[in-house]
Amino acid sequence: MKLLIFDRVRLRLSLNYLAVISLMLLVFAVGVRILFDRILHQKIIDRLSVVAENAIDNVELDEDRLMFDRELTDRHRMNLSIPVLSPEDNLELFDFKGNQLSKLGKLDADLPLSFQNFQQVRSGDPRFQYVTLPLVENKTNRTVGYLRASHSLAAIDASLHKLDLGLIGGIGLTLLFSSGGAIWLTTQAMKPAEDSFQQLQQFTADASHELRSPLMAIVSNTRVALKYPAGIRAGDIDKFQSIESAAMQMRRLTEDLLWLARNNGNADRSPTEIVDLGKILADAIDSHQAIADLKQIKIKCNVVENLLVLGDELQLQRVLTNLIENAIFYNRIGGSIEIEIQRSRRSILVRIEDTGIGIATEHLPKIFDRFWRADTSRIQWEGGSGLGLAIVKDIITRHHGRIEVTSHKNLGSCFTIQLPISDLNNV
Ligand SMILES: Nc1ncnc2c1ncn2[C@@H]1O[C@H](COP(=O)(O)OP(=O)(O)OP(=O)(O)O)[C@@H](O)[C@H]1O
Ligand SMILES: [Mg+2]
Numbered sequence: 001m002k003l004l005i006f007d008r009v010r011l012r013l014s015l016n017y018l019a020v021i022s023l024m025l026l027v028f029a030v031g032v033r034i035l036f037d038r039i040l041h042q043k044i045i046d047r048l049s050v051v052a053e054n055a056i057d058n059v060e061l062d063e064d065r066l067m068f069d070r071e072l073t074d075r076h077r078m079n080l081s082i083p084v085l086s087p088e089d090n091l092e093l094f095d096f097k098g099n100q101l102s103k104l105g106k107l108d109a110d111l112p113l114s115f116q117n118f119q120q121v122r123s124g125d126p127r128f129q130y131v132t133l134p135l136v137e138n139k140t141n142r143t144v145g146y147l148r149a150s151h152s153l154a155a156i157d158a159s160l161h162k163l164d165l166g167l168i169g170g171i172g173l174t175l176l177f178s179s180g181g182a183i184w185l186t187t188q189a190m191k192p193a194e195d196s197f198q199q200l201q202q203f204t205a206d207a208s209h210e211l212r213s214p215l216m217a218i219v220s221n222t223r224v225a226l227k228y229p230a231g232i233r234a235g236d237i238d239k240f241q242s243i244e245s246a247a248m249q250m251r252r253l254t255e256d257l258l259w260l261a262r263n264n265g266n267a268d269r270s271p272t273e274i275v276d277l278g279k280i281l282a283d284a285i286d287s288h289q290a291i292a293d294l295k296q297i298k299i300k301c302n303v304v305e306n307l308l309v310l311g312d313e314l315q316l317q318r319v320l321t322n323l324i325e326n327a328i329f330y331n332r333i334g335g336s337i338e339i340e341i342q343r344s345r346r347s348i349l350v351r352i353e354d355t356g357i358g359i360a361t362e363h364l365p366k367i368f369d370r371f372w373r374a375d376t377s378r379i380q381w382e383g384g385s386g387l388g389l390a391i392v393k394d395i396i397t398r399h400h401g402r403i404e405v406t407s408h409k410n411l412g413s414c415f416t417i418q419l420p421i422s423d424l425n426n427v
Contacts, residue, residue: 006194006197009190010186013182013186014179014182014186017178017185018175018178021174021178021182022171025175032167040159040160044156045119047151048130048149048151049133051131055091056133058071059145059147061137064144065101066093066095066101067093068104073102085105086151088107088151088152088155089149089150089151090104090105090150091103091105091149092147093146093147093148094113094146096142098113098115098146111130113132113146118132118133119132120132121153127154127157128150128152129151129153131149132146133147133148134146201261202261204257204258205258205261205262207257208257208258212258215251218243218247222244225240226240226244248383249385252383257387259318259391260370260387263394271312271315271398271399273311274308274309274310275308275309275310276305276307277311277341277350277419278304278306279305280316280317281350282301282303282305283317284317284320284321285303285339287321288324288328291328295328295333295335296333297334297335298336298337299337303340304341304342308421308422309348309422312398312399315398315399318392318395319391319392319395319417322388322389323352326389327353327354327415329380329381330354330357330381331357331412332356332357335354335355337353337355338352347401347418348418348419350416350417351414351415351416352414353415354412356412357376357377357409357410358408359374359407359409360409361409367389368390368403369386370386370387370390371387399419400419400420401420402418404418
């Protein structure tokens with residue numbers, strides 16, 4: 001027997017596990033990326049600083065005008081290698097106002113000189129890294145100009161691109177293996193819980209089943225005794241009636257527990273019968289008319305038959321019976337119930353609205369919990385166990401439907417169920 005609830009928990013655990021792994025991998029990848037970028041950049045900056053410092057000796061100041069010395073310009077003009085400069089480098093000379101005076105190097109790396117940032121980066125393709133050194137005249141100690149060395153970052157960008165691809169590929173592969181691992185791990189972790197849950201369910205089912213016969217024996221014997229009251233002392237009749245009603249209540253409880261233990265979360269079978277929900281509803285109303293009359297409750301209904309859904313007739317009867325019972329038991333004397341069934345494009349809607357005690361807003365999220373009953377309900381009806389709506393919700397979920405409730409304390413409640421339509425409705 002496969003349990004839906006465990007499948008959901010397994011899926012949620014696996015997804016959480018994958019989310020944590022993804023987050024860790026992302027942080028790791030971003031960290032590696034930033035670190036590599038910084039290291040490679042720093043290497044270029046260090047090298048450009050050395051280039052600029054070495055080139056300072058080749059700068060001359062002639063009548064307030066800065067220029068590269070002859071040796072450097074000659075070598076450059078004759079296309080000879082300059083010891084301080086690689087083909088990826090540029091060397092520029094600026095006056096103290098930031099006007100470019102001369103440039104050595106073939107790369108197109110123009111960028112206005114910045115007096116604030118001596119380690120500029122120019123974006124674009126390729127990017128460029130610049131390192132600027134101020135040229136200070138020894139005698140007067142004044143800045144007479146600037147020497148700027150630059151280098152294309154194309155090689156670094158290519159390396160970083162490869163690193164990005166490697167990281168993305170690595171993360172993708174790791175996540176693929178991790179998903180397999182996550183499914184295996186969560187299955188292993190859930191197995192003991194799943195086993196003990198199934199044992200508990202089996203125990204509940206067995207216990208409820210075993211309790212059925214003795215309870216039926218109590219009920220039938222009490223009924224026989226009550227049928228011939230002559231043999232009972234007059235004061236004991238009440239006691240026999242209480243025994244019968246308590247035994248009936250327990251019987252109902254064991255039936256509900258048995259149903260929940262056998263069906264709850266069981267994903268094996270989906271309902272496949274085609275049933276007429278309108279007819280089930282009409283029958284359920286008929287069979288409750290007498291109890292409603294006892295409480296002088298008026299049932300106004302607008303029920304049409306031949307509204308087909310894919311479902312299990314007994315289970316749907318149980319749903320409608322419980323909702324109608326609730327609308328009667330938790331109603332006031334002389335109140336009313338409005339029941340309607342209608343077909344929308346994709347579903348069939350059943351609405352059961354009463355003028356009863358209502359449910360406080362803070363209690364609404366709890367009403368589908370097992371054994372939950374509002375304190376006020378015990379005064380209205382002692383026979384309930386609080387399992388009815390839990391069973392209703394379970395059945396509706398198994399039918400791929402939805403149940404909604406709106407309620408106002410002391411004014412009334414409205415339960416709406418929505419079940420997917422069967423294709424035969426369109427025939
Ligand atoms: N129409 C309603 N009006 C007011 N309260 C309601 C209504 N329907 C349900 N409730 C509240 O929700 C609780 C749970 O309902 P549920 O049908 O699950 O159990 P129950 O009616 O107490 O017992 P049983 O298991 O026999 O149906 C009720 O005890 C009651 O407090
Ligand atoms: Mg009920």
